Amino acid sequence: MSTPTPIVPEHFKQLVGERIHDDALRGNIRRATRTSLEKRLAVISDYDDWEELRSLGYDIKRHVIDHLPYYLKKFEHAAAAAGAVVHFATDAAEAREIVHGLAVQRGGPVIVKSKSMTTEEIGLTHALEDAGIRTVETDLGEYIVQLAKEPPSHITAPALHKSRGEIGRLFADTLGIEYTDDPEELTAIARRLLREDFLAADVGISGVNFAIAESGTLCIVENEGNVRLSTGLPKTHIAVMGMEKLLPDMESLGLFLNLLGRSATGQRLTCYTSLITGPRRPHERDGPDEVHIVILDNGRSRMMRDPHLREALFCIRCGACMNVCPVYQSIGGHGYGSVYSGPIGSIITPVFYGEKRSRALPFASSLCGACAEICPVKIDIHHHLLWWRKSMVGSGDAPRSERLMMRIFLAVSRRPALFDLAGRIARLFTPLFRDGDGGISVPVWRGSRSFPAPPKKSFKQLWRHHEQRS
Amino acid sequence: MSHTFVRIVHVSLFIPCLTDQLFPETGMNMVRVLERVGVRVTYDRRQTCCGQPAFNTGYHDESRRLAMHFLDIFDGDGAEYIVAPSGSCATMVTVFYGDLLSLPPEYREKAGRVRERVREFTSFLVDVMHVEDVGAAFSSRVTVHDSCHALRELHIKQQPRTLLRAVRGLQLVEMDEAERCCGFGGTFSVKHADISTAMLEEKVASIERSGAAVVTGVDSSCLMQIDGMLRRRGLPVRTMHIADILASEAA
Numbered sequence: 222m223s224t225p226t227p228i229v230p231e232h233f234k235q236l237v238g239e240r241i242h243d244d245a246l247r248g249n250i251r252r253a254t255r256t257s258l259e260k261r262l263a264v265i266s267d268y269d270d271w272e273e274l275r276s277l278g279y280d281i282k283r284h285v286i287d288h289l290p291y292y293l294k295k296f297e298h299a300a301a302a303a304g305a306v307v308h309f310a311t312d313a314a315e316a317r318e319i320v321h322g323l324a325v326q327r328g329g330p331v332i333v334k335s336k337s338m339t340t341e342e343i344g345l346t347h348a349l350e351d352a353g354i355r356t357v358e359t360d361l362g363e364y365i366v367q368l369a370k371e372p373p374s375h376i377t378a379p380a381l382h383k384s385r386g387e388i389g390r391l392f393a394d395t396l397g398i399e400y401t402d403d404p405e406e407l408t409a410i411a412r413r414l415l416r417e418d419f420l421a422a423d424v425g426i427s428g429v430n431f432a433i434a435e436s437g438t439l440c441i442v443e444n445e446g447n448v449r450l451s452t453g454l455p456k457t458h459i460a461v462m463g464m465e466k467l468l469p470d471m472e473s474l475g476l477f478l479n480l481l482g483r484s485a486t487g488q489r490l491t492c493y494t495s496l497i498t499g500p501r502r503p504h505e506r507d508g509p510d511e512v513h514i515v516i517l518d519n520g521r522s523r524m525m526r527d528p529h530l531r532e533a534l535f536c537i538r539c540g541a542c543m544n545v546c547p548v549y550q551s552i553g554g555h556g557y558g559s560v561y562s563g564p565i566g567s568i569i570t571p572v573f574y575g576e577k578r579s580r581a582l583p584f585a586s587s588l589c590g591a592c593a594e595i596c597p598v599k600i601d602i603h604h605h606l607l608w609w610r611k612s613m614v615g616s617g618d619a620p621r622s623e624r625l626m627m628r629i630f631l632a633v634s635r636r637p638a639l640f641d642l643a644g645r646i647a648r649l650f651t652p653l654f655r656d657g658d659g660g661i662s663v664p665v666w667r668g669s670r671s672f673p674a675p676p677k678k679s680f681k682q683l684w685r686h687h688e689q690r691s
Numbered sequence: 692m693s694h695t696f697v698r699i700v701h702v703s704l705f706i707p708c709l710t711d712q713l714f715p716e717t718g719m720n721m722v723r724v725l726e727r728v729g730v731r732v733t734y735d736r737r738q739t740c741c742g743q744p745a746f747n748t749g750y751h752d753e754s755r756r757l758a759m760h761f762l763d764i765f766d767g768d769g770a771e772y773i774v775a776p777s778g779s780c781a782t783m784v785t786v787f788y789g790d791l792l793s794l795p796p797e798y799r800e801k802a803g804r805v806r807e808r809v810r811e812f813t814s815f816l817v818d819v820m821h822v823e824d825v826g827a828a829f830s831s832r833v834t835v836h837d838s839c840h841a842l843r844e845l846h847i848k849q850q851p852r853t854l855l856r857a858v859r860g861l862q863l864v865e866m867d868e869a870e871r872c873c874g875f876g877g878t879f880s881v882k883h884a885d886i887s888t889a890m891l892e893e894k895v896a897s898i899e900r901s902g903a904a905v906v907t908g909v910d911s912s913c914l915m916q917i918d919g920m921l922r923r924r925g926l927p928v929r930t931m932h933i934a935d936i937l938a939s940e941a942a
Contacts, residue, residue, distance in 0.1 A: 241885045547872050551889040585883050587876025587890065588747060589839035607791060610749030619749065627745055631753040634708070635760055640739040644712045658922045665884040670891065670919030673713055680706050680715035684734050687722065 228372055230558040230574050233581035237556050246382060250553050253381045254544040260487020261541065267489070278480050279599040281473050282535035285434075285465075289525060292434040292467045293516070299437030303499030305512040313343035316517050320345060320426065320459055323513055324354055327457050329423030333415075335443065335451040336360035337428025338376050338538055339461050339517060341560045342573060345426070356426075357418045359447040364411050368395045374554030376561065377485045377540040382553045415447070425451035425509070429462035430537070431477055432514075435470045438498040439514065442481065442491040449495055458497070458509040464516050465534040477537060480597035485539040520572040529608045533569050535598045542592035542602060548585060557582060564592035568605040571613075580618045583609035641681060648675040700820070701731045703770035705809065707780040707911075708740035714911045720938035721776045721812055728822050735764050743783040748878045751792060758788055762801040765808075772819060773809045776934050778841025778909045781811040786844050811841055813850040813909055813933060823857050829939040830860035834903035836894070836917065837870045838910040851909055851933050858936060866901035868893070875916035887916075895920050898928055907933050 226235045240246055265271045285292055297307045310316035324332060332349060334356055340346065346367070349356040358367040362379035366372065369391055373379030380388065389402035398410060427448055431440040439460050441448050452458045468474055482488040501508030524530040543549045543563030554562035559570040559582070567582040583606045592602040613619070633643050652674055654661045660671025702725055710718045725732050742757030761784070765773055775781045788794065788802040816822045833855060841847040855863050874880065874890025881887075894917060898906050906921075906928060908914055914930040921928050 237883070237885060241889055247889070547874065547890045547893070548886055550893075551886050584749075584879065585886065587839070587872050587874055587879045587887070589872035589876070590843040591839075591870075591872070594843055604791065607747065607749075607787075610747070611751045611791075612749075614749030615751075623748070627748065627750045627753050630740075630745060631756055634739040634742075634757055637737045637739055640708075647712070658925070660919060660922055663881075665881055666888065666919070667884070668923070669888045670916070670923050672919060673915055675713055676715055678715060680711040680718040681736055683715045683719050684722075684736070687719065 228555050228558050229578065230570055230582055231578045232558050233556075233585065236558050237552050237585075240552050240556050245384070246553055247551065249382055249384050250550055253378060254550055257378075257485075257487055257541075257544045261483060261544075262487075264483045264487050264489055274476065274480060275597055275599050277476060278537075278597055279535065281468065281476070282537075282598050285467050285469060286525060286531060286534050289464065289467070292469065293464060296432055296434040296437055296467055297516075299433075299435060300499065300514055301437070303437045304502075305437060305499045305514050308513060308515045309518070310515055311518045313517075313519050316343045316461065316515055316519070317345055317348045319513075319515050320461065321349060321352055321354075323457065323459055324349065324424050325352075327423050329421070329455070330355065331418050331422050332356045332424045332426060333359050333418050333422040333447075333451045333455065334363075334426040335428065335441070335448040336363050336379070337426070337461060338373075338560065339428050339463050340426065341373060342463075342519065343461070343517065345461065357415065359415050359419070359445075359451055360443070361408060361411055361445060361447075364415070365391065368392070372555070372560065374562065375540055375543055376538050376563075382555065419450045419454050422451075422455045424457045424459060425453075425455040426459045426461065427452050429460050429466050429514075430481065431468050431474055432462055432466045433469075433471060433474060434467050436498055438471075438496050440474060440478075441495045441497070442478070442493065443495075444486070444488075444492040446493055449493055452495065452497060453508055456509055457511045457513070458500070459513045459515065460497075461515045461517060464518055464521050465536075481537050481539050484537075484541040484595070484597040524569075524572055529605065529612075530568075530572065532600050533565065533572075533605065535600055536565050536569075537598060539597055541595045541597065545591045545595045546586075547589065547591070548587070557585075564602045564606070565596075565600070568602060568609060571609060576613060576616065576618065580613050583613065641679065644675075644679050648677065648679070651675050699729065699731050700772065701733070701770045702815070703765060703768050703773045704732060704734040705741075705765070705773045705775035705780065705784075706734065706738065707775060707777045709911055709915070710776055711739075713915070714932065717776055717911055717932040717934050720932070721774070721934040723938045724816070724825050724827075724934060725774065728816065728820055728825060730820070733768075733770060735768060737764050741780050741783045743780060743787070744877055746783065746787060746792065747876075755792055755794060758784075758792060758794060758802070759798050762788075762794075762798055762805055765805050766801040771808065772815060773805065774812055774815045775809065776812045776909070776932060777911065778811045778838050778845050778847055779912060781809050782840040782844040784809045811845055811847055811909055813854055814845065814847050817850040817853050823853050825854065825857070825937050827857075827937045827939050828859040829936050831905050832862045832864055832903045833905045833907055833936065834864050834866045834898060834901045835869060836866070836873060836898075836906055836908040836913055838908050838913045839872050841909050842870055847909060851907070854933065854937060855907070858939075861936070864901050864903050866897040866903070866906075868897050871897070873913045873916050875913050877912070880916060891916060891920050895924070895926070899926065903928060905929055905931050905936070907931050907936055909933055 365380040393400040571579040742754035746754035874887040918930040
């Protein structure tokens with residue numbers, strides 16, 4: 222077996238090439254995304270003012286990002302007052318070091334970890350494992366992709382690309398159990414194995430969905446109960462969050478829980494919503510002795526300062542833009558080569574991976590705008606893709622042949638007479654390339670379709686006859 | 692004896708480069724329908740391309756020059772409306788000539804004035820002229836593909852359907868996922884041809900399931916993409932721009 226292409230954005234073309242003709246993969250993705258979309262439609266109809274809720278979500282996010290230093294400070298004070306320790310990390314390496322340092326001091330045979338895209342962004346699990354600290358993903362989807370040694374392919378449904386048959390075979394091969402593709406049995410197996418790790422772990426790591434500035438509270442949503450166990454059972458809870466996760470107060474949390482659950486999984490509310498304000502208090506029976514909150518910048522300050530990137534910080538990581546995107550549905554999350562795939566991924570990946578490595582992504586969209594239409598906080602995703610295209614072409618990241626073609630296109634189109642002449646010449650010669658179905662073959666389409674053969678006369682010529690007649 | 696004063700609406704034609712070069716009959720059919728509903732139509736032969744292909748590919752400098760050429764032609768042309776047989780090109784002028792293209796100040800003003808007058812063809816008929824029945828006859832099962840720019844930027848969804856329902860002999864059927872992109876996306880269809888093809892395959896499957904004999908829409912570019920695969924596969928479905936259907940009269 223040949224080694225698989227590394228899932229990094231500079232390998233976009235190869236990654237797509239390896240997936241685009243995989244009908245089974247496309248079937249898995251289409252089934253899963255369609256189900257999410259149908260469920261979403263069913264529950265957003267609870268509201269006849271869903272559009273206004275989206276606008277409110279946008280306004281609150283904009284307010285928070287416009288005043289981020291203020292809210293960060295407020296959050297830090299409130300969290301510290303509740304007994305949590307707040308750490309700031311400027312980049313991925315610093316965040317990894319902080320978590321690693323904390324983990325090493327506290328020891329324990331294993332770290333239990335709940336689902337978190339921010340920890341994926343900083344490559345935390347790999348770093349801890351490389352340092353010899355066994356780190357177990359406890360979200361079922363994450364558990365599956367960890368067994369498969371793959372990154373998650375979707376921000377809310379990490380193993381969405383796999384059928385239950387594939388998951389059954391994976392469990393049989395890696396866990397030495399008998400093959401079954403029954404979801405309940407598979408879940409029970411994972412649950413039993415994970416239970417031992419939950420009980421043994423001294424450190425639990427989680428992400429954060431929302432951080433409430435006024436109270437220093439962390440809000441984490443989930444459906445499996447593993448977040449409760451990861452954050453409540455071990456002596457130390459380490460939460461990693463991007464600095465854009467802040468909300469002003471509990472009142473705004475109500476809105477955002479509605480926007481997130483409904484957009485992500487089509488749920489009115491996820492099964493578990495954990496609100497964590499500092500460690501266990503003396504009179505409380507459960508909870509960790511220590512809560513550490515690692516707040517990550519990693520390019521977010523740059524996004525905050527840039528008016529074209531700022532809106533991307535409003536993202537609440539619901540994944541609806543992926544579910545609805547026909548490109549995502551065709552190539553899957555791994556096709557993008559980035560931790561953050563789909564439409565939102567294509568506008569934030571250049572920030573995290575650098576523009577040179579990510580230059581295929583903003584162009585890998587038909588700009589249909591389904592992403593912006595579904596986004597619960599109204600991020601104008603496809604317009605930001607247009608901005609990235611301009612920015613990348615402007616910084617010289619474009620093929621020379623394309624530049625030349627655009628220059629010719631401009632030179633011709635600015636001169637109406639030349640434009641007409643070019644059209645006449647094209648109409649004269651292209652019929653020579655006609656093939657079987659009367660169309661013209663375009664090599665990159667590999668016979669899947671043809672380009673129409675041009676007509677004898679242009680509109681301008683027809684219009685002249687029309688004018689003469691009337 | 693009573694006098695009826697009918698105000699004649701004056702429309703300036705915005706014929707996209709694609710229509711001019713590849714689908715001239717569609718442009719002429721739009722003219723026929725507009726004249727049939729009593730509109731006075733003029734056409735400025737200096738127009739070429741609105742600049743969208745360059746804009747979408749990231750070449751804003753090139754696109755800006757074409758936008759300025761466009762605005763010089765249409766600003767102050769005396770017409771009340773500027774009508775295009777394309778939601779995509781209408782979007783270029785009404786949406787993208789705004790902040791994203793960053794035009795020089797004097798052209799920003801021109802863009803502001805021109806933008807107000809630009810309408811996509813079916814939206815002009817239904818929303819401006821309040822016409823639903825253009826007197827067309829066309830016997831066939833027809834399905835509508837919603838073009839992305841028309842749908843999501845200009846909110847054109849019901850207008851083509853309203854017009855088609857009034858066409859004699861026409862049976863309107865909906866395909867599943869009519870709002871799903873056909874995969875064209877201009878230079879996207881060449882830069883990422885495999886993804887574009889995968890998207891097109893799904894669109895063609897939806898069209899086949901609908902049982903329609905004709906697929907129509909407000910943009911020739913999407914229809915061109917769809918037609919390319921229908922013909923290559925020898926499927927018994929053809930594409931027609933909505934202007935071509937609305938210009939049809941009973942034989």
